[in-house]
Structures are given as C-alpha cells and as structure tokens.
Amino acid sequence: MVDPNDDLMFSNDPPSGPLHVVNVDPWKLLIVDDEEQVHAVTRLVLSDFEFEGRGLEFISAYSGMEGAKRLMEHPDTAVILLDVVMEFDHAGLHLARQIREEFNNHSVRIVLRTGQPGQAPEKRAFLDYDINDYRTKTELTSDRLFTAMVGALRNYKDIQRIKALYEQVKAAQIGTVVAMADLAEYKDEDTGEHVMRIRARSEALARALAEQGAYAELINDTFLELIGTASILHDVGKVAIPDSILRKPGKLDEEEWKVMKTHAAKGENLLFKVAQMVPGPNVLTMGSQIAGGHHEKWDGSGYPRGLQGEDIPLEARIVAVADVYDALISKRCYKKAWTADEAMAEMRRCAGSHLDPVVVEALERVLAKERAEILG
Ligand code: C2E
Numbered sequence: 001m002v003d004p005n006d007d008l009m010f011s012n013d014p015p016s017g018p019l020h021v022v023n024v025d026p027w028k029l030l031i032v033d034d035e036e037q038v039h040a041v042t043r044l045v046l047s048d049f050e051f052e053g054r055g056l057e058f059i060s061a062y063s064g065m066e067g068a069k070r071l072m073e074h075p076d077t078a079v080i081l082l083d084v085v086m087e088f089d090h091a092g093l094h095l096a097r098q099i100r101e102e103f104n105n106h107s108v109r110i111v112l113r114t115g116q117p118g119q120a121p122e123k124r125a126f127l128d129y130d131i132n133d134y135r136t137k138t139e140l141t142s143d144r145l146f147t148a149m150v151g152a153l154r155n156y157k158d159i160q161r162i163k164a165l166y167e168q169v170k171a172a173q174i175g176t177v178v179a180m181a182d183l184a185e186y187k188d189e190d191t192g193e194h195v196m197r198i199r200a201r202s203e204a205l206a207r208a209l210a211e212q213g214a215y216a217e218l219i220n221d222t223f224l225e226l227i228g229t230a231s232i233l234h235d236v237g238k239v240a241i242p243d244s245i246l247r248k249p250g251k252l253d254e255e256e257w258k259v260m261k262t263h264a265a266k267g268e269n270l271l272f273k274v275a276q277m278v279p280g281p282n283v284l285t286m287g288s289q290i291a292g293g294h295h296e297k298w299d300g301s302g303y304p305r306g307l308q309g310e311d312i313p314l315e316a317r318i319v320a321v322a323d324v325y326d327a328l329i330s331k332r333c334y335k336k337a338w339t340a341d342e343a344m345a346e347m348r349r350c351a352g353s354h355l356d357p358v359v360v361e362a363l364e365r366v367l368a369k370e371r372a373e374i375l376g
C-alpha cells in the first residue's frame, strides 16, 4: 500500500525492495470433519501432493465451530474439505455461509464432502451457499481427491492474482489522487497535513453515520470505500487561484473573494472531466461532487449553487463538516487556531444553518472516540 503521508512526488529515494519473491510456502488445506478416520485418510492420500512446487499444510477441525476458529487463525487457507453433518445436521452448510457472509472470505475454495451421494439438499447447497465443488466421501481415492485439489488450487491462485492486481490499482489510484492534491496544496502553504486529517475524519464520519443508521440509503460499501480518498480532492480547484489571493494575510476584498469562491466549481469541473474517462462511479466522480459541494450550506446560503439540505450531495456535507472543523482548529494566514472546545461550540452553532445537523452530531462521536484512543 502507498502511504499517502509520503511525499510521493519529490522523494529522492529510488524505489527499493524485491519486486518478485518466489513463494515456497505450502498451500493451507483445512479439513473439517467429525470423523477422525477422514482426517487420517486425507493426510495419507495427499502426503506427497504438490502444486506448482508447493506442498500442503494440513489443518484439522472436528466441528463447524472449530472450523470457523481455525479459519480465523489461518485466513490464508486455500482450500477447505468440508463435511456437512457434524455437531448438527447442516453444520457444514452453516459454516460455508458464515465464511462467505460473516468473514467476507470469498477466496477460500470450499469442497463439500458428503456421506450420502446425490442428496437433494446438497445439490441446492452448491448454488445457495457458494460452494465450489462437491464430492462424496467414497471419492476419497487418491486420483479424484488429487484432481479436486488441483482444480481448487488453480481457482484459488487466479483469485489471489486478481486481488493483488486490484490492490495494486487501488494503491496507484490513491497515489495519483494524493499527487493531484499536492499540486493544489503547494500553492496554499497553510494546509500541510490538512487534507490527511480531512481524509481520516471524512471516513470516520461516514462510518459513524452508517453505524447509527443515518442516510442508510446513500451510505453503502462503495461510499465508505471511496469517501476518504475522494475527500482529498475537495480543494484541487485552488490550483486555479492566484497566490496573491490564497496567501493574503488579512481579509479578502470583494473582488478577491469572488475569485476565491470559484475554486469549488473549478475543482468540480476539472474532476468531472477526468472522471468521464473512467467508466462507473469511482473516486473521481465522488471527488467531483465533493469539490463542487463542500462550500454549499444546509440553509441554502452557500456557493456555488446555493443548494439546500439534502439536495447537497451527502459526501459533500460530510467533507464540509470535516473541512470547517479543521479550518477552525488550524492557524490560517488570515486567522488564529481555535481550541477544540471553541471549535466544537462553533460547529454546534453552525448545525442546521451552515452544516448538516446529523453530520455534526456524528462529529461529536468521532471526536470523542479520537480522544478515547489518544488517552488509551
Ligand atoms: P479555509 O480557511 O480552509 O476554511 C474552510 C471553511 O471553514 C471556510 O469556507 C468556512 O466555511 C469555515 N471557516 C473558516 N474559518 C471560520 C470561522 O472563523 N468561523 C466559521 N463559522 N467558519 C469558518 P469559506 O468561508 O468558504 O472559505 C473558503 C476558503 O477561502 C478558506 O478555506 C480560505 O482558504 C479562504 N478564505 C476565506 N476567508 C478568507 C479571508 O478572510 N482571508 C483569506 N486570505 N482567505 C480566506
């Protein structure tokens, strides 16, 4: 992962570290079955098994519940050979569902092993429970178990490769976004760590809202995943504002203020154009909404559009709260830094006029949590 706090653009150090490490670790195979005999036979039959130069590490569990425990200890398990009937009738199916839905593990390949061949519930289970293969226990002969394992590991390897690629693309994207924000920030010397705090607080605010069930129809997993990175872009429009205005020590005159206010729409337009080169909702489309909406006010008196209440995109209302709070507690070329208590009092005063009151409420909880973490 890219650490966004690194100065990506102006680092003098060459990239280091090995690019390719040959993995010789064994594949982890978890056997979940209440019959000791099944464990013994499986280990025996697969004792010489190798796939792509890597052997197997056997992990045993004797109930569905123990299987869940072992998988938590070994989240990098590649394949599970799973019995259906254990401590209760469908303990294996229950575990399969738990793995996908609760542990959110979609990588591990689940091979169901049943005692009674061709039973209807198991066929349905194959579809309903996201099970990857299903074998009867009589198929414990070496040949069939061998082919089942090769097939499962091939699929597992493909999934791991796609996941690694996705992580790489995501890291590159965060890097690009940070570089864009840096370009805008270098003009505005006051802001320094400002965007990184906005990133953390915007993400925390979205999570806090989700936890209390607020705006549930807007906050989904994608929203939670994108908002932190997208928030970094809220002020990119400042690239277009002259330094003489950005760094003016005192109050802006009317003409200067008019120019300053254009940073919101300029950022929105810039990001909107770039976003159109990428299909689907992504960090740039959300960044565009945030840049365009972060100076709108709940009562409709903001800019650039004078939008009101929930007409302001939620992501922009969230970033507005993070941005204003940070502006208050920070020293700017035109103002002193306020204390945390003074700032929160001002936030409360602005709730319902400038800021979304529900988001300000969430800020109280986020700050309380931050404080608790600092105190240990
Ligand atoms: P900023 O300094 O990061 O402030 C962000 C937002 O925080 C402001 O957006 C405003 O909504 C809120 N904020 C800042 N200080 C206070 C305060 O004392 N009380 C309250 N209630 N809210 C506060 P706004 O006003 O749209 O300004 C946008 C940007 O324009 C500011 O970002 C800053 O870069 C610049 N700016 C605003 N006023 C002045 C000024 O008097 N002089 C200079 N040089 N720049 C200014």
Ligand code: SIN
Pocket: 090, 091, 093, 094, 097
């Ligand atoms: C479950 O999926 O949680 C229970 C499995 C079953 O009994 O069908």
Ligand code: SIN
Pocket: 188, 191, 194, 234, 235, 294, 323, 327
């Ligand atoms: C900043 O000074 O970087 C934030 C101010 C704004 O949100 O316009």
Ligand code: SIN
Pocket: 218, 289, 310, 311, 312, 313, 314, 315
């Ligand atoms: C959105 O873009 O998040 C929807 C705008 C709203 O909050 O109503």
Ligand code: FE
Pocket: 234, 235, 263, 294, 295
């Ligand atoms: Fe701004």
